[in-house]
Amino acid sequence: MRSIGEMARESGLGVSALRFYDRTGVLVPARVDPVSGYRWYDPAQLEEARLLARLRRAGMPLADVRLVLAGWSGADKDLVGELLQAHLRRLERDLSDARDEFSTLQELLAYRENTLTSRLVTTVRLTASAPELAAALDAVRFACSTDPELPMLGGVLFDIEEAALRVVATDRYRMAVARAGATGHGGPAVQVVVPAPLVDAMRALVNGEEPVRLSADGDRVTLETGDGQASGRRLDHDFPDYRRLVHLPTGRRALVDVAVFRKAVESGPVRTSEVRHQDGASYDLSVLKVAHDGTVVVCDDGDDDQNQVAVNREFLLDAIAAGGRDRLVLEFGVPTAPIAIRRPDDEETFSLLMPVRLEH
Template sequence: MRSIGEMARDSGLGVSALRFYDRAGVLVPAWVDPVSGYRWYEPEQFEEARVLARLRRAGMPLADIRLLLASWSGADTDLVRKLLKAHLRHLEQGLSGARSEFSALRAVLDHRENVMTSLRVATVRLSIAAPELAAALDTVRFAASTDPELPMLGGVLFDVEGQSLHVVATDRYRMAVAQAGAAGHDGSRVQVIVPASVVDAMRALSDGEGSVRLCIDGGRVTLEAGDRQAAGQCLDHDFPDYRRLLPAVGGRRALVEVAAFRKALETGPVRAGEAGEPDLSVLRVEDSGTVAVCADSDDDPNRVAVNREFLLDALTAGARDRLFLELGAPTAPIAIRRPDDEGTFSLLMPVRPED
């Protein structure tokens, strides 16, 4: 018989997915240990698990998957073929409908005023304390995207308003926001996306005391430190309105000792990712106010699964011995905040435990 771990490794379904499909009555293990609750599968169930994995990737509804698997090993495969044909037809109809809706949305966008244009054309000159800018860039740089399909996320947003500079980066799965005081600009809001390579050059120039001078002139950005400068063209894209993504302070908040928590993440239980997927840590805020790295149990509604590497990066970027972790619902973003600076934080999207 195959253990649930072996089935997960060889079938393309994660351990949590196998547990979910057991509870749903789709792929029930041949035997469950009455003491440990550990699941075991017959060798013949491996093919069904591989079929289930393919159907899952194809987005087939659970009811149809259940019916198809019930007919899979029978002599009459007519129902299986009909279910596959019906689902493919449904996908094609959905794709056709999605194309129509996207065409309509593009038409709306073509006729809208691009409000971001006015945020890019102004000329801005700022003076910023070099340590503040360096700390802000260090806080957000890790969250910038490297996906060539999303070039607008491949840099850091510089958002200037009044006497403050906000820098923001996101790759969809995480977002980091930091702020620095700025002098010399009292005008309207200005936003530009600075490419990651230019951001890195700016960070190198900010590694010192005193002030640096930031100039945004249309589509070009320049940072000067003494007689040295880093400059480049801004990305000609629109950045998402990050303010709409910001959660309210709240949820289950816990103050963690970063060194001890990092060790717990690195040595504690982990849900190993499938091929190409990240390893996950499952977190829970205890009644005592501490955060536990717990096993991937079935019966804890307060657990939150998160990409372990992303969380470790966020702890490093937080640059404090202690940080607040805010955990809400299992599907709500996890916030990592500094106790002394609520305006500087990271957000991590959770991973649903049954995914």
């Protein structure tokens, strides 16, 4: 007999997915311990579990999966073949429809690019607090993208307003926003995307207490301090409208001690059987929830709370480190909404982590 953990590792289905398929009657364990409720599977069920994993990865609806499994174990191979072919035809039809929609979207985008006026080229000069700018860059740098197919996300947005400089970074799966005080710019708001290597060069210079001077002239961005200068070309791409992405529904807030929480995440359970691929790399999940006493709990595999949220563990640890405080506020909305990680004393510096859907 195989334990549920062994079945998960050998089949490619997550532990939570195996529990789900048990509850729905798709793949029922051969034996369930009447005292502990622990599930045990017959060795012959491994083939069915692997087949189930393949069918679900192919996006087959659960109702059809039931019939395929029933036909697979019986003599009705014609039914299985017909169901597989029908699903393949649906996938091909859906792909054709998606291509048509994307073709239309590309035409609309080309039309917008031809009708919009050219980008305004202006010279911007401002002065910023060195400690504030350093702290702001430290708070967002971890969220820069390294995806070569999305060059517009491979840097930090400098969003310049009359009395503030906001810096923003995102790789789609996480976003970080921070603010530094600024003076000297009296014109309209200007946005400049600074490539990550230039951001790192700027950060290396911003170590003192004296104000620093930032300028953007055409396609060049320059930071000057008493110790030197970092200058380079800005990215010739528009950054997403981050302001539309940071307004989240009001959620439940929990204050965490960073040292204690980091230790709980680092040593706590992960969904190792639910390894996913993001940007071509596999990663583990930490599953979180707010307990009744207001503490944030790292859930184990046996916790089926509907309000738990799964996030990339490495991203979570990065965001905690970038928070730069002994205590941070974690804000949870619905399980499909991002988790917000905020500073108790600074509402304008925060990180957002996209949730990861757990397999069922």
